[in-house]
Amino acid sequence: MQIREIDSAEVTAAVKKLFTDCNYFIGEDIMDALEAARQSESSPVGKSVLDTIIENDRLAAREEIAMCQDTGMAVLFVEYGDRVCISGESFEDAVQRGVREAYRDGYLRKSVVDDPVFDRVNTRDNTPAIIHTKIVAGDKIKITAGGKGFGSENMSAIKMLTPAYGVEGVKKFILDTVRAAGPNPCPPIVVGVGIGGTFERAAQLAKKATFRPINTKNGDERYAALEDELLAEINKMGFGPAGLGGDTSALGVNIETSPTHIAGMPVAVNICCHAARHACTEI
Amino acid sequence: MAKRIQLPITDNDIQDLRAGDSVLLTGTILTGRDAAHKRLYELIEQGAPLPVDLKGEIIYYVGPAPAKPGYAVGPAGPTSSYRMDKFTPALLDLGMKGMIGKGARSPEVIEAIVKNKAVYFAAIGGAAAVIAKSITAEEIICYEDLGAEAVRRYTVKDFPCIVAIDCLGNNVYARK
Numbered sequence: 403m404q405i406r407e408i409d410s411a412e413v414t415a416a417v418k419k420l421f422t423d424c425n426y427f428i429g430e431d432i433m434d435a436l437e438a439a440r441q442s443e444s445s446p447v448g449k450s451v452l453d454t455i456i457e458n459d460r461l462a463a464r465e466e467i468a469m470c471q472d473t474g475m476a477v478l479f480v481e482y483g484d485r486v487c488i489s490g491e492s493f494e495d496a497v498q499r500g501v502r503e504a505y506r507d508g509y510l511r512k513s514v515v516d517d518p519v520f521d522r523v524n525t526r527d528n529t530p531a532i533i534h535t536k537i538v539a540g541d542k543i544k545i546t547a548g549g550k551g552f553g554s555e556n557m558s559a560i561k562m563l564t565p566a567y568g569v570e571g572v573k574k575f576i577l578d579t580v581r582a583a584g585p586n587p588c589p590p591i592v593v594g595v596g597i598g599g600t601f602e603r604a605a606q607l608a609k610k611a612t613f614r615p616i617n618t619k620n621g622d623e624r625y626a627a628l629e630d631e632l633l634a635e636i637n638k639m640g641f642g643p644a645g646l647g648g649d650t651s652a653l654g655v656n657i658e659t660s661p662t663h664i665a666g667m668p669v670a671v672n673i674c675c676h677a678a679r680h681a682c683t684e685i
Numbered sequence: 686m687a688k689r690i691q692l693p694i695t696d697n698d699i700q701d702l703r704a705g706d707s708v709l710l711t712g713t714i715l716t717g718r719d720a721a722h723k724r725l726y727e728l729i730e731q732g733a734p735l736p737v738d739l740k741g742e743i744i745y746y747v748g749p750a751p752a753k754p755g756y757a758v759g760p761a762g763p764t765s766s767y768r769m770d771k772f773t774p775a776l777l778d779l780g781m782k783g784m785i786g787k788g789a790r791s792p793e794v795i796e797a798i799v800k801n802k803a804v805y806f807a808a809i810g811g812a813a814a815v816i817a818k819s820i821t822a823e824e825i826i827c828y829e830d831l832g833a834e835a836v837r838r839y840t841v842k843d844f845p846c847i848v849a850i851d852c853l854g855n856n857v858y859a860r861k
Contacts, residue, residue, distance in 0.1 A: 451809055458815040471750045471760045471813040511750040511833050524832050553765045585858050586765050586788035588810035644809050677811045
């Protein structure tokens, strides 16, 4: 079996670029959805807010500055090929170094505190990043990364539904969560939903769903239809762009699922603002 | 058409503003968010003097990103206001006249806005790069150790926002 050696510096450089890029350049999927919403939005205030958001995202890309001051907590989903061997420093250290360099050299805000309850002292380099690693067959490393802002993260929720709730219970929990978030998470939002698995798997899938481009659908047509139905329902809520009223409250709903236990049906809803930042690379 | 307001804001200005009005602010404003509010509130509870006089001021809930060389300030959009709700009535009682943030406020904050004849403005969340163009200078006033959360004085020119809650308690976020 052929082992592939990858220099840790290559990992650091790739991670650094992912975080500066995703904070400067909004994805085409989001920009297309914002422009389409600008055409369909019926509220004059809503239209004006969408114009400002589009102008903001173009300005950030042109000048290579952060589109939002909350450049997020760094989250990475890594698919690590089992034939890869890292030389230099450890994979973990190489990733954290990439995050540190991106936030320092890219003029991104350092938003991480060391201890959540007592000290709350800023780590001053936006580390540690949250790294979800899956070992896969192969000799490559695939990294999907994003800066997750907490205005929307704080509006997220998880519930351990049981099978009797059925699809109606799933819909109700998702819509209740979005309704409770209201104008706070910087609408129009992207809703990531994780259904199934265990408590932590559902939450992880919900985050992964927010990183999936919103111009893609769940591969199972039943869930794809559910994504469309939920998006339509959310856009009837009336929160609108910036929560100032209108019919664009969400740009997309992405659902990811996993096998689960006979007794369970966990549902996690991870809410993301319109600055839904994600970028992907393969080494 | 947006109303232009020269800061410091006057009681007459505030009485003329209604929820939903577009406004452009020119002058100076203070910044502060979670950690600074917590510190100020603790001083108020102890009866100790504050490191900044809030009388007549507008406080902007923001933790800016660092400024790239050649820029006056880094991207600086509003953060969610509800996290400051616990602290806001006490600051309004000290004579603060307004806040700029995003999202809904608690009934206690709305009551304190009406009682103190103040105003709550909303800026557009996630429009940080555009908003920063209306901020021409910054100076750190206190709590520098908090980094992005330090209290700053921003000089603003035509800073764009919307009246979200006016001095009568009208609220743009109120919906059925």
